Amino acid sequence: MRVLCVAEKPSIAKAISQILSGGQFAATNTRNKYIKNYEFDYPQTQSFFTVTAVSGHLTAHDFYETHRKWHACDAFDLFDAPVETKVPPDNKDIENNLMTQARRAQVLMIWTDCDREGEHIGMEIAKVCRKANATIRIKRARFSAIIAQQIHNAAQHPVELDKRQADAVEARIMLDLKVGAAFTRLQTLILQGKIPQIADEKNVVSYGPCQFPTLGFVVQRYSLVKNFVPESFWYIYLSLTRPSPSQGTAEETKFNWKRNHLFDEVVVANLYDRMGNSLAVVTKVTNKTTKKWKPLPLTTVELQKAGSRLLKLAPKKVLDVAEKLYQQGFVSYPRTETDEFDKDFDHMGLIAKQTVDPSWGAFATSLQQGGYNSPRKGKNNDKAHPPIHPTAHAGNLAGDEKRVYEYITRRYLACCSKDAEGWQTTVDVVCGGEEFSATGVCLVVKERNYLNVYIYDKWTGHTVPDFQEGEEFQPTLCEIRQGETSRPNYLTEADLVTLMDKNGIGTDATIAQHIQTIIDRDYVIERMEGATKYLVPSTLGIGLIEGYNQIGLVKNVSKPQMRRETERKMVQVCEGTVSKNDMLIEGLNQYKEMFVIVRREFQRVTSVCDFFC
């Protein structure tokens, strides 16, 4: 029996071939320079296997000629316009390879990633193969990691493709295309010539169900900063300065007021007066060990946040660099939501590969000699890819590649280490009826553990001198002090990634692209302040969001709710409680309703843009 296996990407085709054939396969090139066909015997099922791949989605979607030109129809008509699904020219070689191979095979086994998009890509592959071979039997291999035992199991016990998941994706594709195109044409055609920024025909004022909520977050923070009014507060400052027993130098211990601070000066003054000239009494001294937790296994979103915050690289850039490292075989697949390792994961094998490194090799060795501790388990598992980790030692990297590889490796070794341990002392005192406390973390951390390799975390603290319970002292300072609430900062890229992730805007693989899009469209400008990059909306970006806000729809195009509903609907289609068609019609109706109102009230957007631009 001949079995044709098709993976979502070339790297997976290669990996499963290696496992299933035990390394004994013949590889032939295809007309696509990235894709190879691997052939070998698989005696376990008395089959001859051909393993190949696609490169993500096979088909593209667009309107037919009648609706493709911007002036060919009214923008509203796009909601009900038919959509053409076809294999674009770039993918023709891939399609031809699939068809040639399908003609020779009796069984097609789909090996795409086990997520919604993978199921849809599987359907695309199945359609192409059935076109070439109407009687081919279609099966689906289920696996959650590239581990030998799992891959063999998937090959020997295939299941069926899940049509529901593919349907959910199909509905999302249609919805996004229609909504995006309709609103983009509406915005662009009205604003063109009205405001100077988009006088040029090339300047599209794009709308997308992900890019607009993303812009919304940036503008929301901007408004918060702009409208900020500092507020005064008052608090009681209490401290004791006395020689430290060890060094003999004077040392000030600050005690924090339990009430923190109050916004009413009179109330603070009254409390202060009541204290009079009282002595402070130590009511309690607590000494306990405390831990600083090692980091969680690394996901794409976390890598992007760390890249932006620690390495000063844009989220898109970090992902591009990680992708390159992946292609060179230095790190695992960099697009993953998973922050827990499989229980059978071979950590010792990976740690051994890092022992030769001049910077962290000694640390890796220490893990082999008893320092190893199982990584923490996070709450996310996409059942397709493990957390990002180094797969080989890379000694000859330079520049950003070196820095990203170093981060991934140090993070991984930190995950396999132990939490850092230290001492924490808390001293509670009462003075004239008011409570205060001082907390200190021992500067000499008991066990640094993971901190030795994860140089991005610092654990510094101040010590608290010895105090005895019941001890009384005259405070050196006891006075009312005034402070002010401080202005919030503009959003950083890391903040924005967090917000998008929390609100379900985009996926691990696309979040960085959406941020790039709103920068490319001139909705948002990057502004450096010191070493930190902030995202500030442009006048156009502010105008668009403020304009839509003035139209006053509850479910605004700039808010995350609409996208969240699309996500929820997709889950329902996957569960079988809603059909693909119902999801699409319901979604289209919602956006159509909004479109009518937005078009009627669009002069509000125009005038706000005018005002700002």
Place this chain on the structure above:
DNA sequence: GCAAGGTC
């Protein structure tokens, strides 16, 4: 000239 989602 439009989207978001895969991937190279």
